[in-house]
Amino acid sequence: MPRRSQKKVDTSLSQLIWPQDTELLALEFELVPAKDYDLFPQYTIGLHAWFLEQVRSQDPELSAYLHDGESEKPFTISALNGDITSSGRQIKLSANTSYRWYLTALSSRVQQWMVQWVGNLPEVLDLKNAPLQIRSVSIAHSPTTYAELLESEHSETIALKFLSPTSFRRKGHHFPLPVPVNVFHSYLRRWNDFSGMSFDQDAFLAWVDDHVLITRCQLTTAKVLAGKKGAVTGFTGAIEFALTKDAAKQPEFEQLFFALGKLAPYCGTGHKTTFGLGQTRLGWSSQVVQDLPDVQTVLAKRIEDLTQIFKARRKRTGGERADEIASKWATILARREMGESLQVVAEDLEMPYETVKTYVKLARRALKTEE
DSSP: OOOOOOOOOBOOGGGSOOOTTOOEEEEEEEEEESSOEEEOTTTHHHHHHHHHHHHHHHOHHHHHHHHHOSSOOSEEEOOOBSOEEEETTEEEEOTTOOEEEEEEEOSHHHHHHHHHHHTTOOSEEEOSSOEEEEEEEEEEEEEEOHHHHHHSOOOSOEEEEEEEEEOEEETTEEEOSOOHHHHHHHHHHHHHHHSSOOOOHHHHHHHHHHHEEEEEEEEEEEEEEOTTSOEEEEEEEEEEEEEOGGGGGSHHHHHHHHHHHHHHHHHOSSSOGGGTTTOEEESOOSOOOOOOOHHHHHHHHHHHHHHHHHHHHHHHTTOTTHHHHHHHHHHHHHHHHTTOOHHHHHHHHTOOHHHHHHHHHHHHHHHHHHO
């Protein structure tokens, strides 16, 4: 029998050619489900896992580095952008509806792998039993290099839009405010790791603290699920930074300041950018906040509340790694309360099923003790 012809992914190859010396790249995927699908609220774990599996199947050495490397991660992913609604304890994707997904590379090594990958993409992104057809791929942000960012022209201010919840780590807690030192420290870490043009971190951040001003700001905060360790309080909105007159006395830092602003759309802002947080774009907008599905907000709040209860209990009993264990207990119990099977939770968190089963029992026991 003749084989049925398979529909190719429209990668518009003439538009997906970029210079060999590219170091920074952003791709936009158009994904379309063939029918309605329900997803678990932490579905960005699945997007993250799918991408890493794509890398592993073609370049195991690069995959190991992305999994285990101690440096900053040289890629980011977004959540799905489109018509996403709550459906009971899950969120729903609608049939034959386009969803946008963004993937960036922050190093020449990753973008070189992407050159080969986009020429032979799978037809489907399989997101935990929700196959999404990859209808097209295009370039989202112009391919460039760190040197080009450093030498490019700039305006007098930097305006940034935070499209997905954004947060920093401060003294072991989430810090949902775009304080200039936190914002530019976030960018500088990536710059120093991948550009090959390292700047003194302490000196630059002291300069930022002295000379970077916030000229306008419009933000809101939300609790959101991110990665494998519970909920994060993050901000979305827009901010504009400017410099004092004395900033120009250190021209190398002034130049770096504007280069880091242009790096933001590629590297994202804050932490957990490989799980959809911190998506950032250049420019100002008063209407950039994306509503989160109700179920995701509810689950994030439940995980946060449980985490605080379990942290307090484990500190009283002197348990090691108290914060990490408390977060895992909270995530597992909250998702089980929402009706998810422990097998699915174990797979998502990459934990043995028996360990997850034990953790949920311990969490329930601890909760009863508190009550």
